[in-house]
Amino acid sequence: MGRAPCCEKTGLKRGPWTQEEDELLVDYIKKNGHGSWRSLPKLAGLLRCGKSCRLRWTNYLRPDIKRGPFSAEEEKLVIQLHAILGNRWAAIAAQMPGRTDNEIKNLWNTHLRKRLLSIGIDPQTHELTTISSPLVGPLKRPPASPSTRHMAQWESARLEAEARLSMESSILLAPSTPLPPNKKTNTDYFLRIWHSEVGNSFRNVNIKGEKVACSSPASQASVSGMTIEMGPKPEPELSSSNPEPESEPDHKSVHLYAGFTHSSSSNEVEDSSDTALQLFFDFQGQNDMSFLEAHFN
DNA sequence: AATATCACCAACCGCGACAGC
DNA sequence: GGCTGTCGCGGTTGGTGATAT
Known part of the structure; x- marks a missing residue:
């Protein structure tokens, strides 16, 4: 025995x-709200099932939908959010006002996926499929766990945004050098997301409700001439009430604040600063989204 | 000009989550 | 706690226009 249909199919368009x-549909919802989707079609005089009405409204007729092609910046954001959230289109759409999950899903399946593949990046894992070495040619990269990649990419995006904010703050202090608008928007996206529920879920919650802390304050390592410092970090203050810019980023060091967590299996990440360091090594070389620039500019 | 293939995207389908009883 | 109805999500399909052969 199969599942009962969501609604009577017979006689429905x-x-x-x-x-x-x-x-x-629009007239009815404007006057009455959608209420129960199941009963809406009858009340609105439509020969459709409620599901179809809901889909039509949420994906097409809603007044706050931004129609038209995605900008390069939006596409970049979709890729970065996908790296963090995976195929959770609704969660991605929630970070992109005016865009629907269906629209983003279609964009991904028809454009972005192929584009990533064409530049040698696995669209599911966001991992380079090969690393080319001048000496030995393409090398297979050892696989990293998806949550590790997502966490590292997420953290990378945040670090990038914060670093940019610091730079922007210092630039803004010098009124003779106006900031390019696109740069500002880019930073805003990430910091907004970082402070949203999505960011919160990565910062604070794993499935067992435990902190996966990688917070040994003394943890430090040197990679490629950079100093990596790991440890707990206070949340960046971004409210307008605190106009004090963050301290200037140190060009010789990367602060990998490892107090972040993940919502996947807690077995995938151990509670140690070594793990956090491993995240960096694991991710080094692909945490930079700049590879996309050439494809969007 | 006719046909095949590709690309795009709106719409559908089935499943899981959740609330109310 | 189990059942039922409803909703939302993600995967997939199918129609249509564009492009290639």
Whole structure:
């Protein structure tokens, strides 16, 4: 015995919506709200199932939907969010006002996935499929766990945004050098996301409700001439009430604040600063989103 | 000009989560 | 705690227009 259909199929219209149907749906929702989607079609005089009405409204008719092609910046954001969130299109859409999950999903499947593949990046893992070495040619990269990659990419994006904010702050202090608008937007995206529930879930929660802390304050290592410092870090203060810019980023050191957590299996990350360091090594060489620049500019 | 193939995207389907009883 | 109804999500499909052969 199969699953019962979501609604009576017989007598219901399917396929593309007509303008008259759209008008009926919009008029009804404007006057009454959608209420129960199941009963809406009957009340609105539509020969559609409630599910179809909900889809039409949320993906097409909603007044706050931003139609039109995605900008390069939006595409970049989708890629970065996908690296963090995976195929959670609704979560990605929640960070992109005016864009629907369906739209983003279509963008990913038709454009972005292929684009990443064409530049040698696995669109599911966001991992380089090969590393080319001038001496021995392409090398296979050892696989990293998805959560590790996502965490590291997420942290990388945040670090990048914070570093940029610091730079911008110092630039803004010098009124003779106005900031390019695109740079500002880019930073804002990440810091906004970082302080959203998505960022919160990565900072504070894993499935067992335990902190996965990698917070040995003395942990330090040197990689490629940079000093990596690991340890707990206070949340960046970004509210307008605190206009004090963050301290200037040290060009010789990377602060890998490892107090972040993840929502996947807690077995995948051990509670140690060594793990946090491993995250960096694991991710080094692919945490820079600049590879995308050439494809968007 | 006709046909095949590709790309895009709106819409559908099935499943899981959740709330109310 | 189990059942049922509803909703939302992610994967997939199918129609349509564009492009290639």
